[in-house]
Amino acid sequence: MSLASHLAPSSGNNTFMSSPLVIAHRGASAYRPENTLEAFELGLAQGADGIEFDLVTTKDQELIIRHENTLSGTTNVKDLSSFQTLKRDGQSNLPTDWFSEDFTLAEIKQLRAIERLPELRPGSSKFDGQFEIPTFKELLTKDFITDKLLVVELKSGSHLDQVSQSIGALAAKEIRSGEPKCELIIESFDLEVLLDAKEQLEGFEASYLYALEGTSLEHLDLYYLAENFEGLTISLEMLFSEDWVGFCHEAGLQVWAYTARAEDAETSIDEYYERIIETGVDAIFADHPDLLRRVLADRG
16 A cells, blocks of 8 residues: 555646545544554544554663653653652753653553643543553554554654664564554654665555654755655644645645644634645644544535
8 A cells, every 4th residue: 555545636746635634643632542552443433544653662672652752741650659760860961751761561561541631631631541551563453453544653862772773673673574454654753763764664665754843945855855755744833834735745745734633723623624624735633533524524
């Protein structure tokens, strides 16, 4: 499979979405703690075309699904006395926290997921402490991802200093051995990490998205990026600041936007999503995939 299977008919040399894809942002993260198998399955059940999630590494170089390699914001680690000695105290300009690279996978499996933004997602926080921290390997075995899109974000951070192989190589190993029945899209905010992942997966059919934040069109060589990747992932602030869709489509790049949150609607939820859709963006990362899917359905 390839991303082209989800595209509208081509216009010239370019192919883009006739209607934006709905990507469940770390799963249905408005309803279940993000980056859990339960959030992923719910997001797809709510009509999402795919899910997005983040990979970091453990001490024994296993790939786990977490927003970042610090653990206190997304797990119950601070409540477990057995792991208090693993807390780092602001070492090497890093925050005071627990880090994934200091835990073996067996130790990670003793933790439970909690909602990262409980004030924003009170419905999700009701499930704090109920779900395990999943591995990339476990997700690739699940039937609910069959024929869906998996957007795999490779995270940079101190955890990468502890691995003997690149995170791209670790991810490629899991992908090749798992023979996933889904469409894989590799994403990173780190250009070198993304290029390495593409090299590690040479010969495997996958797509690549370069994620950006806080930059402008004038600082990018879109044609260079189009030679190497299928698209860009940009923030909604960036999407509304310049004609990203027009210039990127002209260069042959798709534009995927993050993150649509119903709580950010200033008037109605429908109007909030409509403003994003009307930019012509190719895919939207959403915390409420069900609400975005409903608005798209209502548009026909």
